[in-house]
Amino acid sequence: MIETAHLYAPLHAELMQLLRSLTPEDWAKPTVCKGWAVRDIAAHILDTQLRILSMGRDGMLPSAPPDRPLVEFLNKLNADWIDIARTRMSPSVLTSLLAVTGPELANHVESLDPQAPALFGVAWAGEETSANWFDVARNYTEYWHHQQQIRDAVGAEPLTHSRWYMPVLQTFVHAFRTLPVIEGKAVRVAIGNLAWHLQCHNGKWSFTEEACEPDAEFQSTPNAAWRHLTKGCGPEGVQITGDPALAIPMSKVLAVMA
Numbered sequence: 001m002i003e004t005a006h007l008y009a010p011l012h013a014e015l016m017q018l019l020r021s022l023t024p025e026d027w028a029k030p031t032v033c034k035g036w037a038v039r040d041i042a043a044h045i046l047d048t049q050l051r052i053l054s055m056g057r058d059g060m061l062p063s064a065p066p067d068r069p070l071v072e073f074l075n076k077l078n079a080d081w082i083d084i085a086r087t088r089m090s091p092s093v094l095t096s097l098l099a100v101t102g103p104e105l106a107n108h109v110e111s112l113d114p115q116a117p118a119l120f121g122v123a124w125a126g127e128e129t130s131a132n133w134f135d136v137a138r139n140y141t142e143y144w145h146h147q148q149q150i151r152d153a154v155g156a157e158p159l160t161h162s163r164w165y166m167p168v169l170q171t172f173v174h175a176f177r178t179l180p181v182i183e184g185k186a187v188r189v190a191i192g193n194l195a196w197h198l199q200c201h202n203g204k205w206s207f208t209e210e211a212c213e214p215d216a217e218f219q220s221t222p223n224a225a226w227r228h229l230t231k232g233c234g235p236e237g238v239q240i241t242g243d244p245a246l247a248i249p250m251s252k253v254l255a256v257m258a
Contacts, residue, residue: 004140012102043085216242
């Protein structure tokens with residue numbers, strides 16, 4: 001179990017300190033998220049927090065299922081909100097609203113039973129049903145990497161200390177469980193001086209403590225890993241080798257729905 005619920009409040013405190021330090025010019029700076037400026041990333045964070053509180057805490061579920069593929073549906077949902085926020089929410093209003101939703105979200109995730117079923121499965125890890133702890137960890141990686149996008153855009157100090165970044169990496173590597181099922185194969189995921197091994201047995205990929213000879217390997221610097229796995233950059237800082245049947249899919253693995 002990857003424990004992240006206790007990190008929501010301090011991570012949000014870092015975000016608030018960052019946002020309150022920005023100049024008007026900073027809010028307009030472009031980020032690695034194509035087409036989105038700093039203010040758009042902040043608006044997106046607010047949107048996701050409102051959604052989790054409304055659906056997960058308050059039980060206000062959509063009246064109908066998505067009428068299109070999930071990624072397409074989410075992209076439309078996100079784009080609609082950004083269009084509204086750009087014309088109706090100033091940076092000051094966004095900051096004030098986030099000051100309310102962030103602590104409420106932190107209280108909510110800490111109140112959850114970690115082992116109980118989450119409202120939604122972590123789709124990018126290939127799960128239709130997930131435990132709360134994994135869904136909470138998934139959302140933690142989202143808040144971390146969106147804050148990182150803002151920090152990257154304005155030249156602020158990155159939150160790459162192991163306290164913040166280790167849970168992100170531990171969660172991100174679950175995305176490699178969606179590789180094509182090829183029985184008996186093994187892959188290695190190395191990020192900086194950390195490494196994880198996965199083996200394919202009984203029709204699924206699972207983590208193993210055995211450092212077996214991999215059929216394919218993903219190697220990345222820590223700074224490139226979050227960018228690559230969140231669709232924030234190309235192959236810079238990432239090297240993928242081995243059996244093309246695994247190496248090519250490894251190059252397309254994402255730890256976000258995009």
